[in-house]
Amino acid sequence: MAEFDVIIIGGGPGGYVCAIRCAQLGLKTACVEGRGSLGGTCLNVGCIPSKALLHATHELHEVHENFEKMGLMGAKVKVDWAKMQSYKQDVIDGNTKGIEFLFKKNKVTYLQGWGSIPAPGQVKVGDEVHTARNIVIATGSESSGLPGIEIDEQTVVTSTGALSLAKVPKSMVVIGAGVIGLELGSVYARLGAEVTVVEYLDAITPGMDGEVAKGLQRILSKQGLKFVLGAAVQGVDKAKGKNTVRYTLRKDESAHAIEAEVVLVATGRKPFTKGLGLEALGVEMLPRGQVKTDSHWATTVPGLYAIGDAIVGPMLAHKAEDEGMAVAEVIAGKHGHVNYDVIPGVIYTTPEVACVGKTEETLKQEGRAYKVGKFSFMGNGRAKAVFQAEGFVKILADAATDRVLGAHIIGPSAGDMIHEICVAMEFGASAQDIALTCHAHPTYSEAVREAALACGDGAIHA
Numbered sequence: 001m002a003e004f005d006v007i008i009i010g011g012g013p014g015g016y017v018c019a020i021r022c023a024q025l026g027l028k029t030a031c032v033e034g035r036g037s038l039g040g041t042c043l044n045v046g047c048i049p050s051k052a053l054l055h056a057t058h059e060l061h062e063v064h065e066n067f068e069k070m071g072l073m074g075a076k077v078k079v080d081w082a083k084m085q086s087y088k089q090d091v092i093d094g095n096t097k098g099i100e101f102l103f104k105k106n107k108v109t110y111l112q113g114w115g116s117i118p119a120p121g122q123v124k125v126g127d128e129v130h131t132a133r134n135i136v137i138a139t140g141s142e143s144s145g146l147p148g149i150e151i152d153e154q155t156v157v158t159s160t161g162a163l164s165l166a167k168v169p170k171s172m173v174v175i176g177a178g179v180i181g182l183e184l185g186s187v188y189a190r191l192g193a194e195v196t197v198v199e200y201l202d203a204i205t206p207g208m209d210g211e212v213a214k215g216l217q218r219i220l221s222k223q224g225l226k227f228v229l230g231a232a233v234q235g236v237d238k239a240k241g242k243n244t245v246r247y248t249l250r251k252d253e254s255a256h257a258i259e260a261e262v263v264l265v266a267t268g269r270k271p272f273t274k275g276l277g278l279e280a281l282g283v284e285m286l287p288r289g290q291v292k293t294d295s296h297w298a299t300t301v302p303g304l305y306a307i308g309d310a311i312v313g314p315m316l317a318h319k320a321e322d323e324g325m326a327v328a329e330v331i332a333g334k335h336g337h338v339n340y341d342v343i344p345g346v347i348y349t350t351p352e353v354a355c356v357g358k359t360e361e362t363l364k365q366e367g368r369a370y371k372v373g374k375f376s377f378m379g380n381g382r383a384k385a386v387f388q389a390e391g392f393v394k395i396l397a398d399a400a401t402d403r404v405l406g407a408h409i410i411g412p413s414a415g416d417m418i419h420e421i422c423v424a425m426e427f428g429a430s431a432q433d434i435a436l437t438c439h440a441h442p443t444y445s446e447a448v449r450e451a452a453l454a455c456g457d458g459a460i461h462a
Contacts, residue, residue: 002109004030006331007123007132009115009276012040014308014320015138016099021328023106030132031103032125034114038099039092040140042317045160048095050183051348052088053163057190058350066387079191081168088163116277120301134303134331137276137291138324141269141309146175148235149265155243156236156263159184169193169261173245175233177204179347181266182220186349188262189224196226196258198233198247205347209359209408211394216353216410219390231256236263271310286312296336297327305331319343342425346415351391354418357406357425358396369399373431373455375447377411379462382442388412393451395421395431402430402455413444420448431455 006022008015011033019031037044063077103110113125123130143158145151153161162184168191174181177199189195197204204227205213217227231247234255238244243263248255271289278285284292284300291306293299299306305327308320322343326336347353363370373395377383391411397404407421424434434452439445450459 002030002128002130004028004109004130004132006030006134006136006328007032007111007115007130008136008138008324009117009123010040010138010140010308011035011038011099011110012138012140012308012320013042013317014140014324015040015136016103016324017321018136018138018307018324018328019108020102020106021325022331023108025328025332025334027328027332029107030109030111030123030130032111032113032115032123034112036112037092037096038103038110039096041142043095043099044092045163047317049088049092049163050159050180050187052091053084053187054183054348054350056084056087057187061190061350069387079168085164114275116275117281117304118277120281121303132303134305136324136327136331137273137278137299137304137306137310138308138320139272139276139310140320141315142272143265144268144270145265146233146267149175149233149263150236151265155238155261156265158265162188162262162264165262171260172196172262172264173198173243173258173260174264174266175245176266176268177201177227177229178206178266178268179345181264182216182225183348184264184266185225186220186223193262194226194260195224196228196260198228198231198245198258200230200232200250202230204229205353207359208345208353208355209394210361212353212355212408212410215391216347216349216351219351219410220349228256228258269309269315273310296330297323298330313340314343314345316343316345339426342422344415344418344422346418348415351388351411352414353408353410354414355406355408356418356422357404359406359408360396363396363405368405370396370405371399371402371455372396373451373453373459375450375454375459375462377444377447379450379459380442380444380447382444383412383447385442386412393417393447395434395448395451395455397431397455402432404429404431404434407448407451409448411444411447417445417448420445 005027008031022029171194174185174197185195230250234246297305307323309315322338329336344356376392377389383389394408396406431452439449453459
């Protein structure tokens with residue numbers, strides 16, 4: 001039995017970041033993780049391995065589609081799926097071992113095993129009970145399925161199974177046109193699979209700026225993905241090595257079916273809190289399975305906090321990291337803060353999609369007067385040079401004050417460029433502030449400046 005100032009349950013992005021920051025603030029800290037490796041879903045079966053496959057298959061696309069255009073001649077590259085999987089695992093291992101090193105460096109105790117909370121101030125790991133003045137729940141989330149669909153992680157898979165298929169399928173149906181479905185659908189489309197995305201709503205990427213969603217769907221369609229929108233999936237039937245996805249179109253209730261070797265169920269995620277003993281503790285939960293917290297991430301049980309996917313808010317690793325650092329500050333007696341209005345979202349397809357702040361749709365709903373500055377990557381020399389001139393930058397600014405309210409980018413390196421807007425919004429900058437800032441040439445980020453100029457007198461290269 002060991003005594004700690006803080007025990008964090010969960011070693012994902014929220015948990016391990018929280019643990020390191022707690023230790024940096026002088027708190028005796030332990031982190032509990034039962035997976036066998038640190039990093040949570042993100043590093044083991046989520047963000048990192050999916051980016052490895054997205055990178056590998058993007059390079060494959062470049063070889064097949066663009067190398068000859070640049071004078072790079074030679075035989076077409078073939079895919080060694082086993083070697084690509086090995087590369088993916090090397091990426092995972094390098095990152096997870098890096099966190100173990102950071103724990104040792106910062107003197108965080110790593111408790112391996114599944115944790116539960118038998119009583120306030122106590123965490124049980126295996127047969128041992130440890131005490132802590134503060135406990136942080138950072139247990140993340142798990143894939144949420146659909147009624148009537150049996151997941152076997154072989155041919156009917158979640159994102160976890162989709163990352164480690166035995167072979168590249170000839171056909172795949174993706175149920176759900178959100179971030180996970182589009183990213184993994186892109187991977188297998190580049191590898192040669194016939195990919196069909198079935199979505200319940202009438203547009204892809206729910207909640208995203210409507211103009212960006214339409215633009216992304218158009219581009220992905222050109223890349224070979226097929227879309228069936230407004231479709232309610234009824235079930236999946238397995239027979240003779242094939243899966244049949246049954247669905248009805250919401251507009252007329254007509255019944256349809258499509259066959260595929262593999263079905264990816266990408267209908268979102270739900271908080272993972274089972275086994276913690278929260279009900280017995282009297283922790284108040286919300287209807288959708290999230291832990292209820294106040295503005296300081298405290299639960300209804302004194303000394304017990306919760307962050308990340310286990311609580312309300314976007315299920316994003318960087319949101320969990322921000323909350324992990326903030327709750328560490330709170331526990332250490334300082335002021336923890338997360339600006340939930342400036343949390344970027346990224347889809348790592350090609351082109352990438354990134355957004356932060358308000359969409360046009362939300363501004364219209366709020367009745368807020370705004371102006372739009374937009375610039376196409378067709379006017380960006382660097383983007384044209386690398387065959388990525390599709391897409392645009394759109395900045396939304398207050399009509400009266402010019403203050404930046406949001407931005408939406410579809411184009412090369414969008415996930416990196418969005419942070420210029422994030423910093424601007426954190427400082428309350430105007431579109432003119434961005435427009436008057438010198439941007440290096442030739443870079444993709446010049447498109448951001450041009451969009452900012454378009455909020456005023458007009459872009460230069462449009």
